[in-house]
Amino acid sequence: MNVKGMKYKVVITGMGAVTPIGNTVAEFSEAMFAGVSGAQALTRFAPCELSTGFAAEVKNLKDKYKDVKITYAEQAAAEAMSQAFGTELDYNPLRAQLSIGIGLELFSMPDLILSRQADFVAPSEHIDAMSFLNTPSDLCAHMLSDAYHFKVPPMVHISACAASTDAIGTAFDAIQMGRVDLVLAGGTDSMINPMGLGGFSRIGALSTRNEEPTLASRPFAQDRDGFVLGEGAGFFVLESLQHAQARGANIIAEVSGYANTLDAYSVSDPHPEGGGALRAMQAALKCAELDYKAISAVNAHGTSTEKNDPAEAKALQTLLGERVSDVPVSSTKSMIGHLISASGAVESIAVVECLRQQRLHPTLNLHEVAKDCQLNHVMQESIPFELEHMLKNSFGFGGKNACLVFSVHP
Amino acid sequence: MDPRFRPLSELPINIIGVGYLGPDGLFAQNTHAQQDMAETAFDVRPLLRDRKSFKFMAKQDQMAVYASLKAIENSGLEVSDLGDNTGLYFTVGTIPFEQKHLDLLYDKSVESGPGLNVSDKPEHTFSMQRFSTDALNSLNPLLTFKCLPNMPVFHVSYNLGITGSYYVTYPGAGQWLQTLQRALFDLANDKVEYAVVGAVADQRNPLVRHHVQRSYSASRDGLIDSACVLVLSKHRDADALAQLDQFDIDYSPQNTLCQAPDLSKEKRAFDFVAGPVDPSLWIAEHLVKSTEGRKKKPQYMQFSTLDGIRAELRLNL
Numbered sequence: 001m002n003v004k005g006m007k008y009k010v011v012i013t014g015m016g017a018v019t020p021i022g023n024t025v026a027e028f029s030e031a032m033f034a035g036v037s038g039a040q041a042l043t044r045f046a047p048c049e050l051s052t053g054f055a056a057e058v059k060n061l062k063d064k065y066k067d068v069k070i071t072y073a074e075q076a077a078a079e080a081m082s083q084a085f086g087t088e089l090d091y092n093p094l095r096a097q098l099s100i101g102i103g104l105e106l107f108s109m110p111d112l113i114l115s116r117q118a119d120f121v122a123p124s125e126h127i128d129a130m131s132f133l134n135t136p137s138d139l140c141a142h143m144l145s146d147a148y149h150f151k152v153p154p155m156v157h158i159s160a161c162a163a164s165t166d167a168i169g170t171a172f173d174a175i176q177m178g179r180v181d182l183v184l185a186g187g188t189d190s191m192i193n194p195m196g197l198g199g200f201s202r203i204g205a206l207s208t209r210n211e212e213p214t215l216a217s218r219p220f221a222q223d224r225d226g227f228v229l230g231e232g233a234g235f236f237v238l239e240s241l242q243h244a245q246a247r248g249a250n251i252i253a254e255v256s257g258y259a260n261t262l263d264a265y266s267v268s269d270p271h272p273e274g275g276g277a278l279r280a281m282q283a284a285l286k287c288a289e290l291d292y293k294a295i296s297a298v299n300a301h302g303t304s305t306e307k308n309d310p311a312e313a314k315a316l317q318t319l320l321g322e323r324v325s326d327v328p329v330s331s332t333k334s335m336i337g338h339l340i341s342a343s344g345a346v347e348s349i350a351v352v353e354c355l356r357q358q359r360l361h362p363t364l365n366l367h368e369v370a371k372d373c374q375l376n377h378v379m380q381e382s383i384p385f386e387l388e389h390m391l392k393n394s395f396g397f398g399g400k401n402a403c404l405v406f407s408v409h410p
Numbered sequence: 411m412d413p414r415f416r417p418l419s420e421l422p423i424n425i426i427g428v429g430y431l432g433p434d435g436l437f438a439q440n441t442h443a444q445q446d447m448a449e450t451a452f453d454v455r456p457l458l459r460d461r462k463s464f465k466f467m468a469k470q471d472q473m474a475v476y477a478s479l480k481a482i483e484n485s486g487l488e489v490s491d492l493g494d495n496t497g498l499y500f501t502v503g504t505i506p507f508e509q510k511h512l513d514l515l516y517d518k519s520v521e522s523g524p525g526l527n528v529s530d531k532p533e534h535t536f537s538m539q540r541f542s543t544d545a546l547n548s549l550n551p552l553l554t555f556k557c558l559p560n561m562p563v564f565h566v567s568y569n570l571g572i573t574g575s576y577y578v579t580y581p582g583a584g585q586w587l588q589t590l591q592r593a594l595f596d597l598a599n600d601k602v603e604y605a606v607v608g609a610v611a612d613q614r615n616p617l618v619r620h621h622v623q624r625s626y627s628a629s630r631d632g633l634i635d636s637a638c639v640l641v642l643s644k645h646r647d648a649d650a651l652a653q654l655d656q657f658d659i660d661y662s663p664q665n666t667l668c669q670a671p672d673l674s675k676e677k678r679a680f681d682f683v684a685g686p687v688d689p690s691l692w693i694a695e696h697l698v699k700s701t702e703g704r705k706k707k708p709q710y711m712q713f714s715t716l717d718g719i720r721a722e723l724r725l726n727l
Contacts, residue, residue, distance in 0.1 A: 045538060046538050047538075047542065048538045048539045048541075048542040048543070049539065049542040049543045050542045050546075104505055104557070104558065104559055105504075105505060106505055106507075106557060107507070107617065109515070109519055109536050109538075109541055110535070110536040112512070112515065112516060112519075112536075113516065113519065113520055113535060113536040115620070136504065136581060136621060137580070137581070138580070138581060138582065138585065138717060142663045142664055142717055142718065143663075145661075145663035146663035146664070150661075150663065151660075151661055151662070152659075152661060153584060153587065153588055153659055153661040153719045154588075154663075155579070155588050155592075156579045156580065156585055156588070157577075157578070157579060158502070158559050158560050158578055158579055158580055159560055159563075159576065159578050160558065160560045166577070170577070170592065173595065173599075177595070177599070194536075194538060194541055194542075198541065198542065198545075198546050199553075199554045199557070200554075201546070202546055202549065202551045202554060203551050203554050203555075259575070260575055260576055261494075261573060261574065261575065261576075262498060262563070262564075262567040262572060262573045262574065262576050263567075263573070264564075264567040264568050264570075264571055264572060264573050265568070267463070267466045267555055267561070267564055267565075267568075268555070276573060279494070279573070396560065397558065397560065397561075397564075398558070398560055398561055398563065398564030399564060399567065400560065400563070400564075400576060400578075
């Protein structure tokens with residue numbers, strides 16, 4: 001426990017990303033500021049008659065595991081740990097932990113057909129199970145914990161689109177209160193498979209702009225028609241400031257606030273006034289000991305769906321008050337699509353890159369802002385901007401709202 | 411700083427309510443050795459805030475709501491007492507999938523069409539063309555909502571009006587310990603006044619049975635459907651059912667798909683029978699026996715989970 005109620009400052013010393021527009025943080029950052037879209041016609045499988053035939057796939061990465069989200073997680077985690085520690089893992093494993101947001105396992109349709117013929121008999125050798133149906137989601141957590149010798153049990157978050165934001169937030173809490181020194185925190189997901197794409201298509205959540213995939217993700221736009229499914233992973237190495245300084249680590253930025261709330265409103269829709277989202281943003285700022293006047297910019301959840309974008313806009317309008325026309329807002333999903341459980345982590349890396357480079361990336365494809373989404377949107381091109389504190393929003397299916405505050409390290 | 415991780419220093423915490431759901435004879439002697447318990451029978455519909463929401467609910471959603479409502483009732487709290495001041499902390503079992511839906515997906519996604527005898531036609535393969543038309547068009551779109559492991563938290567929050575913090579995870583008893591820890595953390599740091607800590611597992615279906623056998627080489631028989639919810643409060647309350655006054659965790663990561671865990675030397679191994687619900691069912695069992703006047707002395711639990719987490723927990727009744 002922390003000493004006499006003192007809270008430890010939480011800093012970022014490593015980042016790693018696998019995204020539809022780059023398989024390292026450097027590649028992702030360059031493409032993000034250039035406004036590159038990662039969406040394209042599906043290459044992983046033929047969509048046949050699905051209403052959506054495109055997605056934002058990870059490219060140029062060899063799949064080590066059949067369950068690609070494990071491959072993505074391993075690579076992103078390795079980049080983050082390498083940046084933080086080089087080749088020497090210099091920490092006490094008894095005070096080090098993983099916190100991960102991860103997608104659901106369900107099953108793959110080709111595997112269902114194969115295994116059904118065998119009446120769901122499991123492979124005789126355990127190792128064969130890695131190439132069988134999708135893997136249990138917590139397995140990825142234990143593999144990463146094992147790889148980095150963490151002796152504190154992992155936190156595995158499944159709060160849908162808010163999962164990896166919750167993973168980073170609960171890691172922040174654990175370090176801030178002195179429970180652990182270090183957390184590898186982030187998320188990984190891929191639902192670009194027949195069941196994932198088919199399920200989202202069936203409920204009408206996806207854009208059907210099949211002729212022009214790169215123009216399809218258009219958060220807050222008048223003519224938006226749904227989200228673009230993406231995939232990937234993002235991880236941070238978070239440490240207490242004391243721990244990082246003691247080992248002479250390079251500090252990239254700070255995590256300064258986190259909160260989450262529930263809407264308790266609808267199984268599929270956000271609260272139309274963004275009530276739960278607003279409370280989460282306010283609580284995250286309170287946690288950071290800031291108020292709305294201190295926010296330099298916002299990285300929105302910004303999905304490009306009919307109901308989410310206006311609800312978030314309404315919540316931001318209420319939060320920012322008279323500053324609403326001054327505080328820039330951008331959505332990373334316009335370029336990489338919706339990474340579901342990994343979205344919060346990868347978009348948080350976007351935030352840190354914005355803080356680091358004092359530049360805001362654009363919301364791609366946003367030409368005409370919807371009447372009920374009026375904010376100070378960063379449109380079309382990245383802009384230089386003086387940034388000190390940025391708010392990151394993530395809102396999940398079933399009314400889960402998670403918000404983080406990131407700050408520059410002085 | 412402490413030399414190593416300690417999960418808690420905020421104890422004791424009061425347990426003020428418990429609600430559970432399982433097959434008949436759940437707490438009978440040697441329950442966990444029984445090989446094939448009955449179906450868990452219940453009807454949540456009369457208890458729902460909005461009966462129309464039932465169509466969105468999978469079995470695990472229904473069980474979670476049922477046990478949560480019972481726990482709040484047991485605590486003496488009213489739903490109107492809950493809101494921003496209450497957090498919701500849930501562990502959900504491995505994703506279930508009903509046999510009838512698997513049958514439908516299979517029959518309408520194989521290359522040669524429905525009605526084939528699979529044992530005679532092992533060469534049949536997945537057809538994306540059929541899946542994208544016949545299979546998807548046959549499925550009720552609401553099935554998407556029923557597959558999501560984060561939905562029990564929505565349904566509980568909706569029916570109890572809980573709008574405070576949340577933590578939702580899966581799929582094993584080890585993660586329930588993390589859930590409990592997060593609830594205790596939020597209580598200790600005054601993020602919430604009450605913590606509703608639950609676990610739910612719908613396991614008597616082919617996908618979960620398959621997963622259990624694949625991952626742990628365990629018997630596919632004997633799994634039960636269950637839910638258990640505890641209501642925790644930091645307030646000193648003379649009517650508290652018990653106090654949780656010790657809770658320690660240790661961890662050695664394991665890749666269960668590559669190395670089957672050896673639990674033969676453990677005092678008690680969880681996960682096989684009730685999945686993530688098992689530890690809280692142990693607590694519920696002692697709370698029930700204490701209420702009935704059969705056990706009043708402190709109860710000590712030491713156990714290991716399949717994913718390499720060991721815990722020690724003491725309940726002061």
